[in-house]
Amino acid sequence: xxxxxxxxxxxxxxxxxxxxxxxxxxxxxxxxxxxxxxxxxxxxxxxxxxxxxxxxxxxxxxxxxxxxxxxxxxxxxxxxxxxxxxxxxxxxxxxxxxxxxxxxxxxxxxxxxxxxxxxxxxxxxxxxxxxxxxxxxxxxxxxxxxxxxxxxxxxxxxxxxxxxxxxxxxxxxxxxxxxxxxxxxxxxxxxxxxxxxxxxxxxxxxxxxxxxxxxxxxxxxxxxxxxxxxxxxxxxxxxxxxxxxxxxxxxxxxxxxxxxxxxxxxxxxxxxxxxxxxxxxxxxxxxxxxxxxxxxxxxxxxxxxxxxxxxxxxxxxxxxxxxxxxxxxxxxxxxxxxxxxxxxxxxxxxxxxxxxxxxxxxxxxxxxxxxxxxxxxxxxxxxxxxxxxxxxxxxxxxxxxxxxxxxxxxxxxxxxxxxxxxxxxxxxxxxxxxxxxxxxxxxxxxxxxxxxxxxxxxxxxxxxxxxxxxxxxxxxxxxxxxxxxxxxxxxxxxxxxxxxxxxxxxxxxxxxxxxxxxxxxxxxxxxxxxxxxxxxxxxxxxxxxxxxxxxxxxxxxxxxxxxxxxxxxxxxxxxxxxxxxxxxxxxxxxxxxxxxxxxxxxxxxxxxxxxxxxxxxxxxxxxxxxxxxxxxxxxxxxxxxxxxxxxxxxxxxxxxxxxxxxxxxxxxxxxxxxxxxxxxxxxxxxxxxxxxxxxxxxxxxxxxxxxxxxxxxxxxxxxxxxxxxxxxxxxxxxxxxxxxxxxxxxxxxxxxxxxxxxxxxxxxxxxxxxxxxxxxxxxxxxxxxxxxxxxxxxxxxxxxxxxxxxxxxxxxxxxxxxxxxxxxxxxxxxxxxxxxxxxxxxxxxxxxxxxxxxxxxxxxxxxxxxxxxxxxxxx
RNA sequence: GCGGACGUGGCGGAAUUGGUAGACGCAAGGGACUUAAAAUCCCUCGAUCUCUGAUCGUACGGGUUCGAUUCCCGUCGUCCGCACCA
Numbered sequence: 034x035x036x037x038x039x040x041x042x043x044x045x046x047x048x049x050x051x052x053x054x055x056x057x058x059x060x061x062x063x064x065x066x067x068x069x070x071x072x073x074x075x076x077x078x079x080x081x082x083x084x085x086x087x088x089x090x091x092x093x094x095x096x097x098x099x100x101x102x103x104x105x106x107x108x109x110x111x112x113x114x115x116x117x118x119x120x121x122x123x124x125x126x127x128x129x130x131x132x133x134x135x136x137x138x139x140x141x142x143x144x145x146x147x148x149x150x151x152x153x154x155x156x157x158x159x160x161x162x163x164x165x166x167x168x169x170x171x172x173x174x175x176x177x178x179x180x181x182x183x184x185x186x187x188x189x190x191x192x193x194x195x196x197x198x199x200x201x202x203x204x205x206x207x208x209x210x211x212x213x214x215x216x217x218x219x220x221x222x223x224x225x226x227x228x229x230x231x232x233x234x235x236x237x238x239x240x241x242x243x244x245x246x247x248x249x250x251x252x253x254x255x256x257x258x259x260x261x262x263x264x265x266x267x268x269x270x271x272x273x274x275x276x277x278x279x280x281x282x283x284x285x286x287x288x289x290x291x292x293x294x295x296x297x298x299x300x301x302x303x304x305x306x307x308x309x310x311x312x313x314x315x316x317x318x319x320x321x322x323x324x325x326x327x328x329x330x331x332x333x334x335x336x337x338x339x340x341x342x343x344x345x346x347x348x349x350x351x352x353x354x355x356x357x358x359x360x361x362x363x364x365x366x367x368x369x370x371x372x373x374x375x376x377x378x379x380x381x382x383x384x385x386x387x388x389x390x391x392x393x394x395x396x397x398x399x400x401x402x403x404x405x406x407x408x409x410x411x412x413x414x415x416x417x418x419x420x421x422x423x424x425x426x427x428x429x430x431x432x433x434x435x436x437x438x439x440x441x442x443x444x445x446x447x448x449x450x451x452x453x454x455x456x457x458x459x460x461x462x463x464x465x466x467x468x469x470x471x472x473x474x475x476x477x478x479x480x481x482x483x484x485x486x487x488x489x490x491x492x493x494x495x496x497x498x499x500x501x502x503x504x505x506x507x508x509x510x511x512x513x514x515x516x517x518x519x520x521x522x523x524x525x526x527x528x529x530x531x532x533x534x535x536x537x538x539x540x541x542x543x544x545x546x547x548x549x550x551x552x553x554x555x556x557x558x559x560x561x562x563x564x565x566x567x568x569x570x571x572x573x574x575x576x577x578x579x580x581x582x583x584x585x586x587x588x589x590x591x592x593x594x595x596x597x598x599x600x601x602x603x604x605x606x607x608x609x610x611x612x613x614x615x616x617x618x619x620x621x622x623x624x625x626x627x628x629x630x631x632x633x634x635x636x637x638x639x640x641x642x643x644x645x646x647x648x649x650x651x652x653x654x655x656x657x658x659x660x661x662x663x664x665x666x667x668x669x670x671x672x673x674x675x676x677x678x679x680x681x682x683x684x685x686x687x688x689x690x691x692x693x694x695x696x697x698x699x700x701x702x703x704x705x706x707x708x709x710x711x712x713x714x715x716x717x718x719x720x721x722x723x724x725x726x727x728x729x730x731x732x733x734x735x736x737x738x739x740x741x742x743x744x745x746x747x748x749x750x751x752x753x754x755x756x757x758x759x760x761x762x763x764x765x766x767x768x769x770x771x772x773x774x775x776x777x778x779x780x781x782x783x784x785x786x787x788x789x790x791x792x793x794x795x796x797x798x799x800x801x802x803x804x805x806x807x808x809x810x811x812x813x814x815x816x817x818x819x820x821x822x823x824x825x826x827x828x829x830x831x832x833x834x835x836x837x838x839x840x841x842x843x844x845x846x847x848x849x850x851x852x853x854x855x856x857x858x859x860x861x862x863x864x865x866x867x868x869x870x871x872x873x874x875x876x877x878x879x880x881x882x883x884x885x886x887x888x889x890x891x892x893x894x895x896x897x898x899x900x901x902x903x904x905x906x907x908x
Numbered sequence: 909g910c911g912g913a914c915g916u917g918g919c920g921g922a923a924u925u926g927g928u929a930g931a932c933g934c935a936a937g938g939g940a941c942u943u944a945a946a947a948u949c950c951c952u953c954g955a956u957c958u959c960u961g962a963u964c965g966u967a968c969g970g971g972u973u974c975g976a977u978u979c980c981c982g983u984c985g986u987c988c989g990c991a992c993c994a
Binding site: 248362363365383699711850852902904 | 909910911912913919920921922927928931932933934935947948949973974975988989990991992993994
């Protein structure tokens with residue numbers, strides 16, 4: 034018998050070519066079948082495909098192939114998130130143009146993806162740096178401007194004085210720029226913003242509608258939007274400061290108003306600035322606060338500091354009670370009104386501040402069983418629920434009632450013609466600043482004219498193209514220094530004017546690409562009909578690191594595109610799945626300390642010495658320390674490239690291994706043993722199919738009901754059902770376990786067939802089971818499935834065949850094995866007809882030897898029968 | 909600090925609504941085939957014991973239940989997100 038090994042190196046390219054020639058994966062917008070849109074987060078073309086990408090795309094591909102076989106019109110596109118800093122860094126370091134660098138990377142990575150055998154619709158491919166794409170993005174921008182969804186305002190940003198660019202908060206490490214190492218300054222810059230806060234409430238409320246999103250992601254977005262209900266209180270100033278007569282404060286705890294002992298304002302608060310004009314020491318303090326880093330580390334270590342401005346406010350409920358106003362370094366101008374009232378007894382930070390500056394501490398809430406006369410707050414603030422004390426007319430109320438009482442009374446009072454308090458909902462969410470002082474991004478299509486102000490580029494003049502002749506010899510934005518590009522005539526008055534040289538944040542590019550895929554050829558940003566038909570994305574798959582930014586921005590963009598008529602829905606992603614990473618052990622010689630040298634897996638030999646796994650450097654023989662499982666990274670050299678695997682075992686093995694064992698939402702450890710095991714299974718399937726092909730030629734597949742043949746058919750149909758259900762739930766590891774079971778179940782019957790010991794029924798059942806096996810491995814191992822199907826004499830390709838249908842009669846057994854417990858412990862089994870009624874089951878159970886023995890002749894106290902599940906006899 | 913998730917063999921992990929704990933894979937050990945190796949096939953594989961059987965066992969301690977990996981309370985541990993948010 035020929036037992037030729039399956040050779041992925043020749044088979045895989047052959048089938049990839051065959052699929053492409055038949056255009057099997059190109060979705061048509063006019064296909065009448067029900068639609069299914071599956072999408073994986075598109076990659077940044079950094080140079081090479083990472084193994085983590087391939088796990089992500091394989092998951093999407095399994096879903097795409099399965100849904101296609103189930104009769105859906107599947108859209109499964111791919112593109113490139115191609116603008117961004119790394120291209121400019123490469124340009125500065127290697128004197129290569131960002132455009133060339135990016136498109137070369139795309140070419141390499143496209144080939145890598147094709148080698149994975151992904152069923153992608155390459156006809157719809159685009160890169161966000163294609164002029165075609167960013168042209169439409171500029172159209173969207175102008176539409177957003179027209180609808181009032183864009184604003185230009187001044188805000189505080191992290192400014193790197195060496196690279197001369199704005200940095201995101203994440204790019205500021207210990208107060209220094211992550212690239213330059215220069216001390217980051219806080220600068221006030223005028224920037225373009227998308228008004229995402231206009232949608233804050235809707236973005237929050239709609240989270241509840243996203244039933245197929247992980248709770249974790251919804252919770253993260255919920256916290257990020259950060260809604261709070263409070264009261265805006267206007268405190269009268271004891272004496273006017275300039276033309277200011279009041280201090281506006283936002284609080285969520287107006288109930289504690291009688292515990293107030295000071296006011297604190299941000300360093301940038303107008304009142305602080307005003308007071309600093311006549312106070313040199315205060316001005317110095319404000320300057321110091323401004324230069325304080327905004328990084329997490331800086332904030333954690335920063336001491337709570339304040340400076341008394343000398344200004345005093347009057348308590349809203351007591352004209353004789355005045356409170357000092359401090360400038361404090363922990364009050365943020367960006368949140369609320371940039372001013373707070375401090376209630377030391379109810380807030381730990383306020384208490385620390387009060388203790389430091391000798392301010393009064395008045396407890397206003399105590400536990401319900403406390404004693405108002407003796408209850409004190411000294412070192413620890415009381416933040417729990419309870420009952421009001423020392424609060425005059427609020428005493429005895431619950432804080433919630435006191436809140437409403439204070440609100441009611443202050444709403445009725447007036448100050449400067451306005452109510453003294455207003456109920457206000459506040460959000461933590463900030464508007465989205467999209468200006469970047471970069472070259473490699475989408476130009477913002479606006480023009481600055483001295484006479485007309487800021488003027489949009491007329492749509493007819495779009496696209497505003499990036500100039501190709503550009504110098505990267507200096508840091509900063511090269512567009513700003515370009516000799517001609519920025520000079521333009523004002524579209525309104527025709528005089529000399531200046532282009533906006535900032536480009537858009539690259540998160541803008543990825544906020545609508547999923548909509549563009551529905552009609553990437555359209556002249557408008559979308560074809561609304563196509564967008565509405567394809568969207569929402571039925572299954573979106575990507576990393577958890579995008580839980581907030583990308584996913585929130587996309588939700589905003591979809592709403593903004595609805596307002597501007599480009600599509601008609603609010604939520605872009607119906608189902609969201611966040612997959613885990615691919616991790617690998619690390620190896621290091623020279624000790625685990627920082628001066629050790631990292632080794633890549635290919636430089637290491639692993640040995641089992643006395644039951645202990647040890648690693649040795651191949652070149653030197655030196656023992657290496659085996660380190661923790663970590664995300665694959667270049668710095669730790671624990672990477673495995675997709676080529677290493679496809680060159681050796683082939684794409685199917687890599688796909689199979691990455692989805693087996695670990696649940697998809699969890700990290701998977703890449704091990705050589707695991708990959709070898711997956712490849713063994715590839716060969717095992719191939720052997721099974723070869724046996725079937727040789728010994729069952731022309732045999733008609735037929736399910737059997739009884740005997741050995743029936744057992745084969747039942748196993749095949751049960752597993753067929755289970756695999757389909759598992760894929761629907763993205764339980765790839767469970768689906769794979771079921772497929773192993775089917776292969777195990779087929780081994781012995783197929784041997785009987787090969788040895789000529791099988792009757793017609795068993796032959797038919799085996800033939801059918803093998804055909805089912807080939808179809809259910811196809812989503813994960815598509816090339817192997819095609820090769821197997823061809824060997825079995827199939828004429829069309831598996832990729833164009835429907836998913837097999839299981840026979841419901843075969844997935845239930847006529848006889849079932851019921852576990853029998855005595856007093857909750859399993860003592861044996863009862864085999865009985867599936868449809869036996871409760872009386873018959875009870876009778877049969879009580880007749881069992883071990884039950885009789887346990888009962889010792891007495892009647893059972895109770896017999897619990899859970900139909901089709903279990904029997905428990907209580908003695 | 910606030911919020912959330914999780915904790916099952918040597919390892920990755922299974923286990924409908926509370927109903928046989930450990931499916932499936934990896935590793936390990938033993939055997940068959942072979943001159944030998946690879947490949948393949950078969951067997952064992954949670955712990956303990958008085959071993960054809962029994963007891964214990966899903967981080968730990970309690971509770972609810974005929975029955976708990978699953979539900980409740982507490983403790984410990986790990987991971988993640990947010991964080992001067994007023």
